Amino acid sequence: MMLNFFDEIKNELRIVEDELKLAVRSSDPLLTETSTHLINAGGKRLRPAFCLLGGKFYNFNLDKLIPLAVALELIHMATLVHDDVVDSSLTRRGIPTVKAKWGNRISTHIGDYLLGKSLILISRYENPLIPKVLADTSVKMCEGEIIQITTSYNTDQTIRDYFYRINRKTALLISASCQLGAVACGAPAPLHQSLRRFGHHIGMAFQITDDILDMTAEQIKLGKPVGGDLQQGIITLPTIYALQHSSERQKLHELITKPNKAEEEINEAIALITACGGIDYSAEMARKYIVKAKKELSRLPDVPVKKTMQIIADFIAIRKF
Amino acid sequence: MMLNFFDEIKNELRIVEDELKLAVRSSDPLLTETSTHLINAGGKRLRPAFCLLGGKFYNFNLDKLIPLAVALELIHMATLVHDDVVDSSLTRRGIPTVKAKWGNRISTHIGDYLLGKSLILISRYENPLIPKVLADTSVKMCEGEIIQITTSYNTDQTIRDYFYRINRKTALLISASCQLGAVACGAPAPLHQSLRRFGHHIGMAFQITDDILDMTAEQIKLGKPVGGDLQQGIITLPTIYALQHSSERQKLHELITKPNKAEEEINEAIALITACGGIDYSAEMARKYIVKAKKELSRLPDVPVKKTMQIIADFIAIRKF
Numbered sequence: 001m002m003l004n005f006f007d008e009i010k011n012e013l014r015i016v017e018d019e020l021k022l023a024v025r026s027s028d029p030l031l032t033e034t035s036t037h038l039i040n041a042g043g044k045r046l047r048p049a050f051c052l053l054g055g056k057f058y059n060f061n062l063d064k065l066i067p068l069a070v071a072l073e074l075i076h077m078a079t080l081v082h083d084d085v086v087d088s089s090l091t092r093r094g095i096p097t098v099k100a101k102w103g104n105r106i107s108t109h110i111g112d113y114l115l116g117k118s119l120i121l122i123s124r125y126e127n128p129l130i131p132k133v134l135a136d137t138s139v140k141m142c143e144g145e146i147i148q149i150t151t152s153y154n155t156d157q158t159i160r161d162y163f164y165r166i167n168r169k170t171a172l173l174i175s176a177s178c179q180l181g182a183v184a185c186g187a188p189a190p191l192h193q194s195l196r197r198f199g200h201h202i203g204m205a206f207q208i209t210d211d212i213l214d215m216t217a218e219q220i221k222l223g224k225p226v227g228g229d230l231q232q233g234i235i236t237l238p239t240i241y242a243l244q245h246s247s248e249r250q251k252l253h254e255l256i257t258k259p260n261k262a263e264e265e266i267n268e269a270i271a272l273i274t275a276c277g278g279i280d281y282s283a284e285m286a287r288k289y290i291v292k293a294k295k296e297l298s299r300l301p302d303v304p305v306k307k308t309m310q311i312i313a314d315f316i317a318i319r320k321f
Numbered sequence: 322m323m324l325n326f327f328d329e330i331k332n333e334l335r336i337v338e339d340e341l342k343l344a345v346r347s348s349d350p351l352l353t354e355t356s357t358h359l360i361n362a363g364g365k366r367l368r369p370a371f372c373l374l375g376g377k378f379y380n381f382n383l384d385k386l387i388p389l390a391v392a393l394e395l396i397h398m399a400t401l402v403h404d405d406v407v408d409s410s411l412t413r414r415g416i417p418t419v420k421a422k423w424g425n426r427i428s429t430h431i432g433d434y435l436l437g438k439s440l441i442l443i444s445r446y447e448n449p450l451i452p453k454v455l456a457d458t459s460v461k462m463c464e465g466e467i468i469q470i471t472t473s474y475n476t477d478q479t480i481r482d483y484f485y486r487i488n489r490k491t492a493l494l495i496s497a498s499c500q501l502g503a504v505a506c507g508a509p510a511p512l513h514q515s516l517r518r519f520g521h522h523i524g525m526a527f528q529i530t531d532d533i534l535d536m537t538a539e540q541i542k543l544g545k546p547v548g549g550d551l552q553q554g555i556i557t558l559p560t561i562y563a564l565q566h567s568s569e570r571q572k573l574h575e576l577i578t579k580p581n582k583a584e585e586e587i588n589e590a591i592a593l594i595t596a597c598g599g600i601d602y603s604a605e606m607a608r609k610y611i612v613k614a615k616k617e618l619s620r621l622p623d624v625p626v627k628k629t630m631q632i633i634a635d636f637i638a639i640r641k642f
Contacts, residue, residue: 026464027464028464028467028468028471030467030471031463031464031467078433079433082429082430082433085406085425085426085429103405104406104425105470106470108403108406108429108432108469109403109463109467109470110463110467111429111433111464111468112400112403112432112436112459112462112463112466113401113460113464113467115433115459116434116456116459116460116462116463117460118457119440119455119456119460120453120456120457120460122452122456123449123452123453123456124449126328126449128444128445128447131443131444131452132441132444134440135437135440135441135443135444136441138433138436138437139434139437139438139440139441141375141433141437142352142430142431142434142437143347143348143349143352143434146349146351146352146427146430146431146434147349147431147432149426149427149430150349150351260462286448
């Protein structure tokens with residue numbers, strides 16, 4: 001899926017796509033097959049795109065950006081594959097994934113393989129900031145995943161807990177993508193640090209919107225069952241807000257903490273969350289992050305890519321997929 | 322477990338142990354608990370030891386060695402945790418592991434977390450050879466794991482296939498440990514490349530011996546059920562030899578390819594493998610690698626640590642645990 005505001009970097013993204021396929025090739029046929037399956041399954045390639053766009057703020061150098069852009073997508077793909085690893089008790093509503101097709105063991109090793117390939121690409125960079133930021137990000141991403149598992153079905157979570165978690169789970173890698181694209185092109189610290197902050201705000205808005213869409217999107221557009229988070233006990237911003245503000249808090253609490261919810265129960269929970277303003281509140285939060293992102297943009301040099309970044313910022317919070 | 326030929330680096334290994342514990346601490350209590358559980362479960366700390374000993378061949382500098390030694394053990398631990406991730410159909414004979422205690426999902430993320438922490442340590446090194454070798458090694462280790470899974474129960478494997486696989490699975494990281502210890506201390510290429518070859522031979526002998534012990538050790542010393550490889554369909558050197566040389570090839574083939582073997586069947590297979598010389602042949606192969614290792618050692622400068630390396634080489638192939 002190519003988003004049209006990526007027109008500016010259309011050709012570069014095609015190169016990333018080709019390089020991604022080259023990067024995962026192995027003498028082992030299963031590794032090549034599974035990795036290629038993952039690449040062909042598509043994705044928005046947001047992280048490579050932000051990396052390339054970040055580079056446009058300084059001395060854009062495609063050769064220096066490509067390995068990094070590919071590495072960022074490989075890291076993202078590895079986390080997706082590892083997220084697919086589940087315990088057997090949780091496979092009931094499973095959808096076709098690498099895990100479903102090849103099992104947990106293979107999924108685990110493929111994720112490690114993709115991470116290893118990203119390391120090979122990253123180890124080419126001489127600027128120590130690139131491996132440093134990515135190492136730090138990967139550790140924090142694991143923390144985010146673990147927190148998501150350990151706090152599932154926990155209705156005591158605060159909005160602050162939620163922001164802490166989605167920063168680790170999502171925003172940090174998007175933030176690193178924006179920043180390191182500029183770093184790879186030799187940008188000075190004030191510039192790449194500003195891009196890092198921009199990426200943080202965009203990443204937060206992106207995940208909040210993701211969590212809204214999980215409740216409001218049509219299943220066909222979402223590509224997975226609506227209410228998936230609620231089914232897995234993942235408590236997101238609309239739910240946290242509703243648990244504090246719904247006039248039917250008791251009922252909502254019961255529904256949310258129930259394992260193996262029926263479809264009607266999921267729909268009832270979503271209706272309660274929506275009725276008390278949980279969705280509207282969350283959309284407002286996403287918009288606030290977009291405002292922050294655009295404010296950060298205003299501090300960046302007036303280069304043509306700035307306009308593209310503004311359009312992307314606006315899109316992030318209103319997207320329907 | 323402290324092996325007494327590590328006396329020379331006893332104090333340094335204690336520091337590694339402390340630094341390992343520090344390295345895995347997280348603001349998330351579960352991550353700290355599970356990682357600390359893994360560290361306290363022990364291990365020979367072979368990779369940090371080889372790294373430190375490698376450094377003794379040049380300008381030994383503990384400050385430069387410690388992060389690397391810790392990173393090597395973290396990478397090793399991560400592969401162990403990820404090996405614990407299994408499909409539910411394979412848990413029947415499972416022994417208590419992180420996976421048994423916390424489940425597949427947590428195991429996957431903890432492995433990633435340990436890898437991420439190792440990256441943070443590695444990213445401190447300015448010499449690009451260190452991340453390069455480790456990235457390459459980690460990719461090949463995944464290939465080894467995948468090959469082990471995809472070739473399980475495959476009786477067509479050759480001895481060459483076996484060597485290819487155990488090089489990836491085991492020897493490469495031991496080899497990297499020996500080499501990079503010297504690299505971290507600034508050793509010139511001929512020296513650290515010689516140590517890399519030494520480590521390769523030692524690593525191969527180590528894994529062959531491991532595979533022999535899986536059939537011959539007492540369960541109590543092994544710490545896991547005897548014949549575990551046969552039970553999981555992993556076909557190792559003694560088995561490959563026996564499939565080619567046993568007078569009861571047909572019977573052996575039947576036993577080996579049978580899923581869910583009874584204990585008597587495992588014992589019968591081991592008896593057939595031993596009777597035709599599969600164990601003796603494998604022990605001879607391990608000894609040949611030790612001879613190669615010691616030949617490589619003879620090319621290294623005459624420093625006191627050389628004697629220690631010789632003793633370790635001799636021990637590797639005669640060890641009973």
